[in-house]
Amino acid sequence: MNWLTRIFSLGREDTWTSSAEEPGEHVEVSPFPTAAASRPGFAVSATALEGLTGRRGVGRARHVPAQAFTPSQPVSSIERFAGRSALLDRVIRAIEDQQLHVIIYGDRGIGKTSLMRVVAELAKSARYIVHFTSCGEQSEFSETFRSVASQIRLLYDGSLDPGDEDVERGGTLADRLPVGDFTASQLTEVLEGISGTRVLIMLDEFDRAESPRFRASIAELIKNLSDRSIRVQIMIAGVASNLTDLIAHIPSIRRNIIGIAVPNMDEDEIREMVTIANKNGGPAFLPAAVEALARVSAGLPYLAALIGQHAAIAAIEQQSPEVTADHVSVATERAAADILSRLSPLVTHSLRDERAREPGSLLWSCAADAIENDGLISSPALIAKLSDEGAAFKGLVLPVDGDPLERWQFIEDGVSSYIWLAVTADGEIARKPRC
Numbered sequence: 334m335n336w337l338t339r340i341f342s343l344g345r346e347d348t349w350t351s352s353a354e355e356p357g358e359h360v361e362v363s364p365f366p367t368a369a370a371s372r373p374g375f376a377v378s379a380t381a382l383e384g385l386t387g388r389r390g391v392g393r394a395r396h397v398p399a400q401a402f403t404p405s406q407p408v409s410s411i412e413r414f415a416g417r418s419a420l421l422d423r424v425i426r427a428i429e430d431q432q433l434h435v436i437i438y439g440d441r442g443i444g445k446t447s448l449m450r451v452v453a454e455l456a457k458s459a460r461y462i463v464h465f466t467s468c469g470e471q472s473e474f475s476e477t478f479r480s481v482a483s484q485i486r487l488l489y490d491g492s493l494d495p496g497d498e499d500v501e502r503g504g505t506l507a508d509r510l511p512v513g514d515f516t517a518s519q520l521t522e523v524l525e526g527i528s529g530t531r532v533l534i535m536l537d538e539f540d541r542a543e544s545p546r547f548r549a550s551i552a553e554l555i556k557n558l559s560d561r562s563i564r565v566q567i568m569i570a571g572v573a574s575n576l577t578d579l580i581a582h583i584p585s586i587r588r589n590i591i592g593i594a595v596p597n598m599d600e601d602e603i604r605e606m607v608t609i610a611n612k613n614g615g616p617a618f619l620p621a622a623v624e625a626l627a628r629v630s631a632g633l634p635y636l637a638a639l640i641g642q643h644a645a646i647a648a649i650e651q652q653s654p655e656v657t658a659d660h661v662s663v664a665t666e667r668a669a670a671d672i673l674s675r676l677s678p679l680v681t682h683s684l685r686d687e688r689a690r691e692p693g694s695l696l697w698s699c700a701a702d703a704i705e706n707d708g709l710i711s712s713p714a715l716i717a718k719l720s721d722e723g724a725a726f727k728g729l730v731l732p733v734d735g736d737p738l739e740r741w742q743f744i745e746d747g748v749s750s751y752i753w754l755a756v757t758a759d760g761e762i763a764r765k766p767r768c
């Protein structure tokens with residue numbers, strides 16, 4: 334468990350309950366804004382922000398850059414989804430035409446959840462029953478799939494008569510599952526009857542599900558669903574190594590799945606993100622700002638959204654109607670600081686080393702390489718250098734355990750992005766490393 338996880342795993346009451354929130358206690362709320370003009374303060378009242386999300390507030394939303402770029406939330410509508418047309422088409426063809434189960438993988442922030450959300454939206458409009466769930470450390474098979482089954486009405490159980498009493502009272506497939514835990518085979522029997530619709534089950538953050546039993550049961554379910562042509566498909570998102578584990582349980586499911594890597598975006602796709610954001614509010618990006626953003630974000634949509642949001646805020650702070658390349662430069666620095674604040678003290682300490690921030694240094698080249706290769710340092714030339722010099726970086730980089738390609742990785746998520754942005758913010762804009 335890292336330090337951040339430890340903080341968030343404290344008991345909720347201990348962390349969040351304040352005495353002023355005791356039931357019945359009256360909390361005096363001062364008129365908004367509370368801060369004196371010279372001090373930092375919130376700029377817009379929370380109730381006004383709520384209003385902006387409704388239809389009537391759309392015009393005013395132009396002043397809220399936070400709504401144009403949402404780095405901490407996945408995109409969930411096709412209107413806000415930039416680029417990725419070929420990828421989206423491939424996923425849809427796999428589901429609709431080939432009736433395969435789909436596994437998408439890639440590094441954090443590359444856009445997996447956004448892709449899943451958009452596929453979910455499109456599938457719903459094509460009348461699929463869609464169940465979206467994010468896996469966690471404690472994910473259990475029975476609990477997850479009981480919740481899926483409770484979304485499917487008995488009306489779609491072809492083995493039942495439409496006049497059946499249970500169908501008429503609006504029962505669901507969950508009513509047909511055994512009480513307590515059940516196996517993949519028992520679930521298969523219940524799902525087998527589905528007719529008149531198709532079901533798409535989406536399991537995001539699959540890598541977080543720690544239980545080998547959970548993963549083995551999903552693999553078995555996928556095999557059963559395929560073997561019996563049941564109208565239920567599964568789409569999984571997660572990191573590649575865990576998906577390999579999934580397949581390792583039952584190698585024969587390889588035939589029934591398609592694995593799709595989510596690559597970095599190209600610069601045109603990042604430009605499209607800006608075009609969409611410009612339509613959704615905030616000051617307009619000048620062409621030079623768009624080019625700077627496309628360059629510094631290195632094809633990672635998360636970085637593009639984070640820097641884009643900071644750049645719009647920087648422009649607003651200066652009361653500029655437009656975002657310039659200078660705003661992007663300030664934003665890059667702020668984005669680096671954001672990322673640094675989430676790293677562990679140990680890593681932060683190691684990053685003080687001058688060599689981490691040198692453009693063209695080994696560590697910087699490794700960061701650039703990792704950003705382009707799903708977080709893994711993959712260039713043979715860099716791997717060879719790391720074998721000689723890697724230990725000098727105080728544990729910032731480590732060889733990937735058991736990797737046949739002998740790749741290396743940074744010790745924590747975010748380190749490569751931080752190094753990349755910190756160097757870029759120092760004025761050394763993104764020339765690709767030569768080795």
Ligand SMILES: Nc1ncnc2c1ncn2[C@@H]1O[C@H](COP(=O)(O)OP(=O)(O)O)[C@@H](O)[C@H]1O
Nearest residue numbers: 403404406415441442443444445446447634635
């Ligand atoms: N196709 C896209 N169009 C616009 N923004 C995107 C797109 N893909 C990702 N993003 C942005 O990048 C951020 C990270 O994406 P997300 O889907 O959460 O990645 P992942 O699930 O791989 O960690 C999101 O918050 C969103 O703002």
Ligand SMILES: [Mg+2]
Nearest residue numbers: 445446447538
């Ligand atoms: Mg995600």
